[in-house]
Amino acid sequence: MENNHVSVLNIDLNAIDFNVNYFKSKLKNTTKLLVVVKAFGYGSSAAKIAKHLASKVDYFAVAYVDEGIALRNAGIKTPILVLHPQKQNLAKIIEHCLEPNIYASALLHDFITIAKAKNLSNYPIHLKFNTGLNRLGFSQKDIPSLITTLNNQQQVEVCSIFSHIAASEDLNERTFTLQQINLFKNISSEIISKLHNTPFLHMLNTSGILNYAEEAQFDLVRLGIGLYGFGNSHKETSNLKNVLSLSSVISQIHTIQQGETVGYNRAFKAKKTIKSATIPIGHADGISRQLGNGIGYVYIHNKIAPIIGNVCMDMIMVDVTNINCSEGDTVLIYKNQEHIEDLAKKSNTIPYELLTAISQRINRKLT
Numbered sequence: 014m015e016n017n018h019v020s021v022l023n024i025d026l027n028a029i030d031f032n033v034n035y036f037k038s039k040l041k042n043t044t045k046l047l048v049v050v051k052a053f054g055y056g057s058s059a060a061k062i063a064k065h066l067a068s069k070v071d072y073f074a075v076a077y078v079d080e081g082i083a084l085r086n087a088g089i090k091t092p093i094l095v096l097h098p099q100k101q102n103l104a105k106i107i108e109h110c111l112e113p114n115i116y117a118s119a120l121l122h123d124f125i126t127i128a129k130a131k132n133l134s135n136y137p138i139h140l141k142f143n144t145g146l147n148r149l150g151f152s153q154k155d156i157p158s159l160i161t162t163l164n165n166q167q168q169v170e171v172c173s174i175f176s177h178i179a180a181s182e183d184l185n186e187r188t189f190t191l192q193q194i195n196l197f198k199n200i201s202s203e204i205i206s207k208l209h210n211t212p213f214l215h216m217l218n219t220s221g222i223l224n225y226a227e228e229a230q231f232d233l234v235r236l237g238i239g240l241y242g243f244g245n246s247h248k249e250t251s252n253l254k255n256v257l258s259l260s261s262v263i264s265q266i267h268t269i270q271q272g273e274t275v276g277y278n279r280a281f282k283a284k285k286t287i288k289s290a291t292i293p294i295g296h297a298d299g300i301s302r303q304l305g306n307g308i309g310y311v312y313i314h315n316k317i318a319p320i321i322g323n324v325c326m327d328m329i330m331v332d333v334t335n336i337n338c339s340e341g342d343t344v345l346i347y348k349n350q351e352h353i354e355d356l357a358k359k360s361n362t363i364p365y366e367l368l369t370a371i372s373q374r375i376n377r378k379l380t
């Protein structure tokens with residue numbers, strides 16, 4: 014959806030290719046690649062990313078069914094795993110050739126019932142096991158009844174078995190992670206020994222690829238945030254290329270006399286005469302109010318301009334006293350990964366949240 018807002022999220026496809034190749038270089042060349050494009054491709058553009066990567070990856074994953082439908086409507090033919098299907102939209106999954114994560118017995122029975130009504134056979138499903146995240150998934154003790162159900166029907170076929178690591182980025186949790194991996198190995202071999210077909214296995218997200226490629230690579234990996242150049246550590250991030258930059262322009266420049274205030278609640282008070290610039294992006298666009306009052310900053314002509322006063326819904330004001338700039342000049346709200354990581358830290362969150370918060374009224378442009 015194009016609009017005439019001046020704030021733009023720029024997406025660098027060459028940098029995406031670089032990052033994909035970087036992660037591929039960490040993997041055996043037989044390991045398949047799934048790219049997770051949930052939440053509008055981590056706030057970028059799921060359709061643009063998927064179109065670009067369709068011929069280069071084996072699978073896409075989304076969180077919810079409507080996200081998968083949007084990809085199909087954009088012409089994506091690649092298999093799409095829906096990580097969190099709900100009972101109410103199982104028929105839509107089939108209608109759009111999406112592949113459900115089946116994480117509970119009730120969901121499996123519902124799906125088989127619908128598949129039966131539609132006369133399907135061997136429809137691909139993916140079984141998720143809980144190995145310690147305690148979010149979604151079967152547990153090991155569910156296996157016997159699961160096998161009975163699966164081996165007494167022809168409507169669905171287990172295409173893959175997977176699990177998700179709770180702390181793949183945190184090496185202090187290595188012992189726990191290795192326990193998760195071992196449990197997954199036990200679970201998957203138990204199932205495979207009892208099923209009529211051999212599903213593929215997967216466990217690793219971005220940090221998992223970086224930290225556990227040796228122990229838990231299996232047949233496929235699920236790359237998300239790494240695609241955009243975030244390695245969940247300074248060292249890994251510095252090996253990746255920046256994909257996303259969020260830019261805007263200066264709407265108006267004001268001279269603020271000593272004693273005057275800027276913004277709502279008069280939160281900023283000028284101790285001396287300063288120059289402020291108003292930028293058309295605000296908390297409704299994902300710029301957290303926690304970044305107000307000098308915590309967050311933007312770049313103008315490569316110089317740092319701190320946010321002054323409170324972040325408004327549609328605007329921020331920044332201090333440009335020491336920057337030679339004019340109305341209409343470009344502002345980098347998010348310059349690169351390092352900038353986003355720093356702003357995330359300063360607002361007590363993680364880059365994932367900053368990226369996925371970028372509002373839909375901001376244009377997405379490929380560069």
Ligand SMILES: *Cc1c(COP(=O)(O)O)cnc(C)c1O
Binds near residue numbers: 049051235238239
């Ligand atoms: C979001 C998600 C991923 C991707 O995680 P990143 O840390 O962004 O690489 C992989 N698997 C599952 C199940 C997810 O929910």
